[in-house]
Ligand SMILES: Cc1cc2nc3c(=O)[nH]c(=O)nc-3n(C[C@H](O)[C@H](O)[C@H](O)COP(=O)(O)O)c2cc1C
Ligand SMILES: Nc1ccn([C@@H]2O[C@H](COP(=O)(O)OP(=O)(O)O)[C@@H](O)[C@H]2O)c(=O)n1
């Protein structure tokens with residue numbers, strides 16, 4: 001994972017990103033000049049140019065320079081960064097508590113199925129989540145922006161799943177958050193959960209989802225398809 005954005009992008013750069021979005025930058029390419037941006041943020045042309053360069057370095061915008069300015073498009077990572085700001089404001093003004101994570105569907109190691117089906121976990125899922133999950137976890141590779149965003153989950157209250165043991169070994173605890181999954185073509189699946197096992201072979205850049213149904217069937221998902229996961233607090 002690249003840490004470029006967390007180092008180079010501060011509030012000043014985000015303010016420029018917001019301006020670009022207000023001018024239509026999430027809808028595709030737009031023509032801007034450093035002088036225009038400078039005027040709008042009340043800074044020098046050099047400062048505006050530097051902020052645009054930092055947004056570019058962080059992967060928040062894509063740029064093509066032409067003689068009389070530049071064409072700029074906000075990337076998915078850039079949009080995600082703006083959404084993170086938006087969610088903070090929602091939390092401030094509406095008390096809303098959700099975290100949006102974006103990524104692509106991926107195959108895992110084929111172990112999710114085994115763990116989800118174990119009676120020591122299944123019993124708790126039925127009692128605490130009110131359903132018996134499809135036996136497996138849908139794995140999602142997070143974008144860099146969402147890997148950074150992931151720490152915001154700590155402010156949400158999860159459903160705890162306790163560790164347990166049988167005659168042979170111990171099994172670790174896990175936490176679950178209610179989650180809604182949306183596809184790029186606008187389909188939605190409500191009533192899933194993001195599950196974070198304490199012992200896992202995956203890094204921070206992957207999440208696992210459980211649901212009463214096989215999500216690949218319900219949403220027609222293939223590997224590498226983009227999804228957005230809205231994670232909430234336990235109700
Ligand atoms: C409910 C649950 C409990 C788990 N408990 C353990 C555990 O006790 N020890 C362990 O090594 N892995 C545990 N895992 C994690 C798996 O080993 C693995 O990291 C991951 O779930 C594999 O998913 P995948 O097949 O989708 O890649 C658990 C996974 C889940 C879903
Ligand atoms: N609710 C769920 C859980 C798993 N799955 C899929 O079911 C299969 C079995 O899950 P798994 O966790 O054992 O396998 P991998 O994620 O390791 O590939 C995988 O293809 C998952 O993507 C799903 O579509 N919906």
Ligand SMILES: [Mg+2]
Pocket residue numbers: 108109110111112113136137138139208
């Ligand atoms: Mg899985």
